[in-house]
Amino acid sequence: MFVLFVDSIYKYGMKRCRTLRAVLRLPCFLGWLLLSACQVQMPENSEFVGMVHFSELQTFRYKHTLVSGLEWRSGNHYILEELSSQVISEEMSARGFFPADREAEADIVVVAKWRKDLRAYQEQQAALDGPLNTMNLSESSAGVVSRISLVLEMYAGAEEKLFWRRELPHAFEATQFTGDRITRCLEEAVENFPQRIENDPTLPSIR
Structure with a gap:
């Protein structure tokens, strides 16, 4: 029992x-x-990577251009720096944001990062110029080509906290480096960034 x-x-x-x-x-x-x-x-095209009070973002400043990877041709650095600053400033202004004064802190700080590296042909996907044509590959390359990538980052406030990021990996072939391709690449990178929100001065500020 x-x-x-x-x-x-x-x-x-x-x-x-x-x-x-x-x-x-x-x-x-x-x-x-x-x-x-x-x-x-x-949303599939969301590039926000951090929390931010977007309505408080009114001014911007393009900080700098970073270039890395394989060796670049002479003069490419200068073109990347000039076009990156010019195109991003134009695109941000077109969205209603105001350039910050040199002495004042900007609400948005923008950084562009360009990189050149080697990629096997079979790894290529449609990018800025579409798929590569096998006829354009030299015999000595053995199907390996150098490609240029872009990462565009935006930081908020004096602490420069990252809140927005867009990456265009292997956007185009390095041998096809032109000012037009650089411009198109930058425009595509910032394409989905929202318009500035205009605050109504008659409404009370709630914090």
Whole structure:
């Protein structure tokens, strides 16, 4: 009888444990469903990578151009620096943002990062110029070409906290380096950046 009593208690305890595990798993499952739903609702072209009070962003400053990777031809650095500053400033102004004074802190600080590296032909995908043509590859290259990539980053406030980032990997072939391609690449990188939000001075400021 004692053995049967112990066995009954053991079975009852195991049943309660399984019930408890099932109850504990339910919130985890519901949380997973909620996160999945949030991920589905996220816009595909969203480039925001951090929280920011966008309505407070009114001024901008182009900070600098970073160039890395393989060796660049003479003069390319200068072209990248000049066009990056010019095109981004024009695009930001077209969206209603104001250039910050030299003495004043900008609400938005912009940085462009250009990189040149080697990529195998079979890894190429449609980019700024579309897929590469095999007829354009030299025999000595063995299907390897140098490509240029762009990363555009925007930082907010005096602390320069990253809040927006757009990457165009392997946008075009390095041998096709022209001012027009650089301009198009920059315009595409900033294409989805929103317009400035104009604050109504008659409304109270809520913080």
